[in-house]
Amino acid sequence: MSTLTVPAQVPSAAEDCEQLRKAFSELTNDFERAVKLWTLDPAERDAFLANEATKKWTSSNQVLVEIACARSPQELLLARQAYHARFKKSLEEDVAHHTTGDFRKLLVPLVSSYRYDGDEVNMTLAKTEAKILHENILKKAYSHEDLIRILATRSKAQINATLNRYKNEFGQDINKDLKADPKDEFLAILRATVKCLTCPEKYFGKVLRLAINKRGTDEEGLTRVVVTRAEVDMQVIKEVFYKRNTVPLDHAIAKDTRGDYEKMLLALTGHRDA
Numbered sequence: 001m002s003t004l005t006v007p008a009q010v011p012s013a014a015e016d017c018e019q020l021r022k023a024f025s026e027l028t029n030d031f032e033r034a035v036k037l038w039t040l041d042p043a044e045r046d047a048f049l050a051n052e053a054t055k056k057w058t059s060s061n062q063v064l065v066e067i068a069c070a071r072s073p074q075e076l077l078l079a080r081q082a083y084h085a086r087f088k089k090s091l092e093e094d095v096a097h098h099t100t101g102d103f104r105k106l107l108v109p110l111v112s113s114y115r116y117d118g119d120e121v122n123m124t125l126a127k128t129e130a131k132i133l134h135e136n137i138l139k140k141a142y143s144h145e146d147l148i149r150i151l152a153t154r155s156k157a158q159i160n161a162t163l164n165r166y167k168n169e170f171g172q173d174i175n176k177d178l179k180a181d182p183k184d185e186f187l188a189i190l191r192a193t194v195k196c197l198t199c200p201e202k203y204f205g206k207v208l209r210l211a212i213n214k215r216g217t218d219e220e221g222l223t224r225v226v227v228t229r230a231e232v233d234m235q236v237i238k239e240v241f242y243k244r245n246t247v248p249l250d251h252a253i254a255k256d257t258r259g260d261y262e263k264m265l266l267a268l269t270g271h272r273d274a
Contacts, residue, residue, distance in 0.1 A: 049228075076114070163194070227268060
């Protein structure tokens with residue numbers, strides 16, 4: 001009497017089905033998250049993202065820096081007000097509670113700041129503060145109160161003038177000097193701070209590149225950048241992305257996403273066939 005043999009591929013087929021089911025569920029969840037973020041008022045959206053970031057904060061999480069530094073002073077103020085109304089406490093309070101050490105020393109003043117938003121620049125001050133930054137970086141005093149004070153309080157125009165003076169005076173871009181230890185996550189946060197204050201389109205272009213090129217795709221980072229920058233500087237980000245990667249952003253998104261999630265992201269990036 002012959003024995004019925006169950007084909008070896010049956011269990012693997014079941015596993016494949018489970019993986020497909022899980023993948024479909026994740027895509028659905030990614031689409032739902034994108035829709036939820038898009039339908040929120042920008043200030044409410046930032047409040048939601050900031051609260052999410054504080055609750056699961058790690059030293060590599062740069063979302064708080066994005067909200068504090070890539071937004072205008074008025075946008076940050078509105079986000080803080082929305083945070084207070086929605087969560088019944090201040091953003092500063094939660095950031096202080098969930099962060100520690102040098103990260104707290106930097107992030108609390110960043111999210112608390114209300115910078116001057118004009119174009120006026122004091123070149124004498126720029127020269128003085130470029131020297132202060134350079135001296136502290138040479139000493140590896142990366143969390144020195146003066147270094148943090150400059151980054152957290154000066155207007156974006158003033159910081160640009162200071163960092164231009166820094167490069168002219170000391171021969172190198174400040175972010176290159178802040179790469180002394182590539183594995184140091186506080187230095188990574190400092191570099192993100194500088195980029196978000198001075199050239200946010202390059203910062204977000206890099207976030208997109210890392211999100212898409214990461215094995216498995218970082219949908220959370222991809223969604224956040226596309227949704228929050230769609231009506232701000234997406235066209236410039238697309239240009240930066242293409243220049244850096246020689247692949248159009250919409251092609252990269254289409255390659256790594258599917259279904260309604262893909263269609264929504266393409267629409268938000270201005271893809272004409274979305």
